[in-house]
Amino acid sequence: MDLKDKQVGKNKSFIASLKHAFRGIVTVFKEERNMRSHLLSAVLSLVLCWLFHVSTVEWFMILFCCFLVIIIEVLNTVVENIVDLVTGCSYHPIAKKAKDMAAAAVLIAASFSLLIGCIVFLPKLIELF
Numbered sequence: 001m002d003l004k005d006k007q008v009g010k011n012k013s014f015i016a017s018l019k020h021a022f023r024g025i026v027t028v029f030k031e032e033r034n035m036r037s038h039l040l041s042a043v044l045s046l047v048l049c050w051l052f053h054v055s056t057v058e059w060f061m062i063l064f065c066c067f068l069v070i071i072i073e074v075l076n077t078v079v080e081n082i083v084d085l086v087t088g089c090s091y092h093p094i095a096k097k098a099k100d101m102a103a104a105a106v107l108i109a110a111s112f113s114l115l116i117g118c119i120v121f122l123p124k125l126i127e128l129f
């Protein structure tokens, strides 16, 4: 990171805010293996939606689940980073609680999405065979 990137104050323009938000997206996909798995699952679900010609409501449900899991994984990564920043990577029981609860949020969102995926795709797969 070069010196001019070491900004600590508020963004001066909407474009600057957007640039930093995009950098956040790139960083989370580069650094988080789980995020890449979520993206792969989302792409596969969208391909299935397209193959099965699902209804508008079903498209909405699947899109909602894809975005939900990705947004919660971003928030989980934020919690992990803040905890590491505060603890300096030394053990603390409250750090453990925070990280475990953030991971629980991802697990709950992913389980909900799996359930929705089963509700939408299972009847169509059964009909196919």
Ligand SMILES: Nc1ncnc2c1ncn2[C@@H]1O[C@H](COP(=O)(O)OP(=O)(O)OP(=O)(O)O)[C@@H](O)[C@H]1O
Binding pocket: 034, 076, 080, 083, 087, 089, 090, 091, 092, 093, 095, 096, 099, 100, 103
């Ligand atoms: N500073 C700490 N103090 C106490 N426990 C910690 C600390 N850092 C991590 N842990 C424990 O280790 C687990 C894994 O932490 P880590 O930061 O490696 O998350 P991760 O493997 O990147 O998680 P994810 O699978 O969600 O990406 C946490 O859920 C927590 O139980």
